[in-house]
Amino acid sequence: MARPRKFDEAQVLESAMDVFWRKGYAATTPQDLVDELGLGKGSLYNAFGGKRALFERALGRYADTQAVRLTDLLDAGGPVKARIRDALHLLLELDFTDPDRRGCMAVNTATELASSDPEAAEAVRRMFARTEAAFVAALQEAQRAGEIDPARDVRALASLLLATVIGMRVLAKTADGRAQVERVVDGLLDTL
Incomplete structure (x- = not known):
């Protein structure tokens, strides 16, 4: 059984948007995301499917906000x-x-x-x-x-x-x- 998420997905997306916006896609490492979002690598990949998927969602959030x-x-x-x-x-x-x-x-x-x-x-x-x-x-x-x-x-x-x-x-x-x-x-x- 999956454990419940212990983070606010909207806030994580907002923070991810800021990281990618500031650094760009290529210069943003998975470790940057872990450090700045406050999530473990496992949580990051389980919740968002990896750096690319998170970037796409962050870019979508930028468009929407x-x-x-x-x-x-x-x-x-x-x-x-x-x-x-x-x-x-x-x-x-x-x-x-x-x-x-x-x-x-x-x-x-x-x-x-x-x-x-x-x-x-x-x-x-x-x-x-x-x-x-x-x-x-x-x-x-x-x-x-x-x-x-x-x-x-x-x-x-x-x-x-x-x-x-x-x-x-x-x-x-x-x-x-x-x-x-x-x-x-x-x-x-x-x-x-």
């Missing part, structure tokens, strides 16, 4: 351009107040694994598609409200917004300060 913050802001009320600005400034705030400068776990995963790991690439592709779809919906709303010229291609603008967000998240990891990334936001908003 962290990445959704941007789409929530885009879905809020008020002028759409202001919501887009607020969403981009939220990302700036997250990046520049994070002492580890982790950036975006999806972007980190794409740069680390996408060329060699089709499953990781597909997981990130789904997250990026979700964000781009939120941009499309917001931009269509902006067109209906007269904030954006109805002749503009909202799919192209949404792709531009997504690419800018990805670039901002990478740039923020190495920027000396916020000014450079804030200029990116200002320039992007001017194009809308």
Whole structure:
């Protein structure tokens, strides 16, 4: 008979997400997970099936908790351009107040694994598609409200917004300060 679990699975996933987000998949060892999660190797493997399975669940948790913050802001009320600005400034705030400068776990995963790991690439592709779809919906709303010229291609603008967000998240990891990334936001908003 299996023994009952003596840990909070949601908290373990949150901690695992932090470890993978900070270190990346390849640099995270099973011992890192044991040390930082407070679980024995047996418990870790019995509960999650190993490092890879835990990484996939942690990346899913990131999508469900962290990445959704941007789409929530885009879905809020008020002028759409202001919501887009607020969403981009939220990302700036997250990046520049994070002492580890982790950036975006999806972007980190794409740069680390996408060329060699089709499953990781597909997981990130789904997250990026979700964000781009939120941009499309917001931009269509902006067109209906007269904030954006109805002749503009909202799919192209949404792709531009997504690419800018990805670039901002990478740039923020190495920027000396916020000014450079804030200029990116200002320039992007001017194009809308």
